[in-house]
Amino acid sequence: xxxxxxxxxxxxxxxxxxxxxAYYRPQAQIMPQHIRKIAVRQILNKTEVFALEDxxxxxxxxxxxxxxxxxxxPENDGAEGVVVTTISRYLxxxxxxxxxxxxxxxxxxxxxxxxxxxxxxxxxVWREPAFMGTQIYAASxxxxxxxxxxxxxxxxxxxxxxxxxxxxxxxxxxxxxNKKKVMNNPEYTTITE
Numbered sequence: 754x755x756x757x758x759x760x761x762x763x764x765x766x767x768x769x770x771x772x773x774x775a776y777y778r779p780q781a782q783i784m785p786q787h788i789r790k791i792a793v794r795q796i797l798n799k800t801e802v803f804a805l806e807d808x809x810x811x812x813x814x815x816x817x818x819x820x821x822x823x824x825x826x827p828e829n830d831g832a833e834g835v836v837v838t839t840i841s842r843y844l845x846x847x848x849x850x851x852x853x854x855x856x857x858x859x860x861x862x863x864x865x866x867x868x869x870x871x872x873x874x875x876x877x878v879w880r881e882p883a884f885m886g887t888q889i890y891a892a893s894x895x896x897x898x899x900x901x902x903x904x905x906x907x908x909x910x911x912x913x914x915x916x917x918x919x920x921x922x923x924x925x926x927x928x929x930x931n932k933k934k935v936m937n938n939p940e941y942t943t944i945t946e
Contacts, residue, residue: 784834784920787873790824791920792832793817800843805863809840809909816913822921833873836916839866841883845901848889857895861888861904865912869920879919886912 793814796806813836817825826832842864847856865884868877886908891898899907 784823784923785871785878788823788834788871788878790826790832791817791834791836792826792828792830793836794828794838797839799839799841802843805840805843805905808906809838809912812906812909813838813913813916816910816917817920820917820921828872833871834878835870835872836920837868837870838916840864841866845904855892857892859890859892859901859904861890861901861908862886863905863908863912865916867916867919881919884912884915886915 793810796810796813798804798806814825817823817836823834828835840863842862844860844862846860847858848860849856849858851857863886865886866880866882867884868880870876871878888904888908888911890904890907893900893903
């Protein structure tokens with residue numbers, strides 16, 4: 754009789770655990786409740802490549818508008834949160850050559866330091882010190898290839914989506930490279946075509 758009762762209890766426990774809602778789901782880490790309006794601060798460019806920040810700012814601002822989760826306002830017009838972005842590294846190097854040593858494939862990496870600041874407490878809500886976007890592309894002289902500017906636009910679109918996702922969906926939705934690995938490696942320098 755004890756074995757039958759124990760068997761029934763185990764079966765009921767198994768059925769309860771195998772139901773639809775019985776799996777691990779971590780608690781979503783979302784924005785603090787008082788943040789309803791955010792601002793996107795002008796982007797700082799610490800690379801030698803001219804005017805990267807203007808194109809990227811437009812793309813990031815537009816991505817926040819497309820998402821529509823938060824009202825986008827100027828920083829001095831009631832913003833409770835601010836996205837502060839710095840372009841820290843830009844690397845565009847050939848990774849494949851043809852028989853005459855002419856580059857045919859390039860790899861572009863752009864590193865950002867992104868901080869989302871809570872203006873009411875003046876504390877960071879989240880920070881990604883080595884946020885990286887990557888694009889491998891064929892030279893524009895090849896079929897289906899693209900120019901450096903076109904590849905840069907693709908990277909900016911990717912980075913903008915990742916920043917918005919990190920802000921809206923919360924922690925762990927996007928990750929960055931290890932800052933020590935990136936900044937202490939002499940291979941990672943600012944290089945363009």
